[in-house]
Amino acid sequence: MKARANMNIAGKTVCVFVLLTITKVTRTVGNNRVSATVGNNSVLSCPPQSNATMVTWKINPKVGGPCALGYRADQNKTDRTNCSDSMNWKFRPDRDPALEIRRVGIAHEGNYTCEVVATEGNFHKTYDLTVLVPPRLTLYCDDRGNPVCEAAAGKPAAQISWVRESNSTPKEEGHDNGTVTVLSKFTAYSTNVTNTTCIASHPAGNQSKSIACYPSKNDGFILHVSIILSFLCIFTFMAVTYYFKLHSDRLCHKTKTSETAPTHSPQDDTMEVEPYTTYVQKENVIYNSVSDLTVGQNLPQGLSPAT
Template identity: 65%
Template sequence: MKAGADMEVAGKAVCLFMLLTIIKLRRTEGIYRVSARLGHSAVMTCPNKTNITMVTWKISPKIGGQCTLANLIDENKSERTNCSDRINWKSRPDWDQALEIQQVRMADEGNYTCEVVNADGNFHGLYHLTVLVFPRMALYCDDHGNPVCEAETVKPAAEISWVPESNSTPRADSNDNGTVTVLSRFAAHSTNGRNPTCIVSHATLNETKPIDCSPSHRYLILHIAIVLVFLIIITFVAVIYYLKLHGYRFCHKTKPPDIVPTYSSQDDTAEVEPYTTYVQKENVIYNSVSDLTLMQNLPQGQSPAT
């Protein structure tokens, strides 16, 4: 009986030793819950260990297949399987094993496991990523003066209703980031003097807003601006008419003074002298030609009379 008890104690010791060995070789650092805003970046780190020989990220998103990033540090070799370009190492995996997700989407929600290997064994860090979406509600008047209500939320789409009841049907559009935008345009035959009120219902958003798109409010500023411009124009015209009525001239044309040319006797002499010299030269030439002609016409032996 004592031998049986000893065997039972020995068996329990062996089981405990094997359990401790498994825990040493394969340790899980715990589950961390992280959150990231839609469209922003998320960073997750691995267990801080030294002399790491291999690091692997295993990603199991809520939508889509599993993605794997691995790096063999000793061989300086990286591998990736079925991972989006938005999911990558934050820097160099040989000295920083953190994972970065850029422009987080709704489909990125899920579990992220980092496994590092060194001489002491395998160590795991498990993260659960939750994407935070801040719902958006917009209420405005379109170009025709009709109230429009918009609500952007995560799936399922938000529900929009009006008070008084609207005859239009809301339109839902899916966005690339995983959200849904619902648009509803108010259309009713009568509001009974009440401003339309938009009611948005969703798990992440419940809001109610009234709006007034009546012309008296929409065009009040425009009417005031038109009146001010008209008054400025009337005032300007009145000032111009008043100034002209009293003989005021904006522009005075001045006649340049008459310039009387001045002449001197020296200028007259300078102008006459070339002509006098020219006439004298012409007379000398004429007299010489006349004398020559006369000598040719006289009989031989007779000289012209002087």
């Protein structure tokens, strides 16, 4: 039993010694946050060690798979695994194992770790790389004469402010590549303000532009014209309605009169007069015949009635 206890104590002592040795040999030299502007070159350095036997860059981007760059001093040999041509050694790795990223893009964001194996021990240095995208700043006047400032496709989102005080609230629109567009419309407390300056604050650099906008004078004119046209439309509608109503009443009155009044024509008068005329003519003929006969009977002999 006593021998087993001694063996347990010896085992624990060895474990502690190994852990202390590993802690002493392996040293991590910080975890640094760095940033680079898109399109520029970026250089990441390794812990300086004069007697390095092996150097390895391990890269884990946020988009895409990991890659690695390695150097072995005993073979004076370098190798690369799944790394693009934009990432390479800055100088000769046996002299300076710094990593250079050419034309930094958004896809380069991620963690970069340099591991150095030397006679003094193992050393690590990790970088958290953030890519900055400066926004495209534009300043223009809208159709009502209000200044509008737009910081398009920036990463991170830009902060827009105005030189003269404004109560406007910026609007943000995110894009698939991680950039953000910020839009701000200047709203002045006084209508006399015309010349304004927009300032876009961004980690990649501040930008500013100025513009002079004049309030639109057509708003009042359009309002007056709209009111006048509305009154004209209403008046025209009422006049047309009254006209059709009056015309309809007259048509109804004429229709009723023609239905109740008896029809009369000159032909009917002729038909009524002709029997009377015929009758009178017949009476005259009979009267003349009787007169002639009477006169002929009363005349002396030898005389005849004149024809």
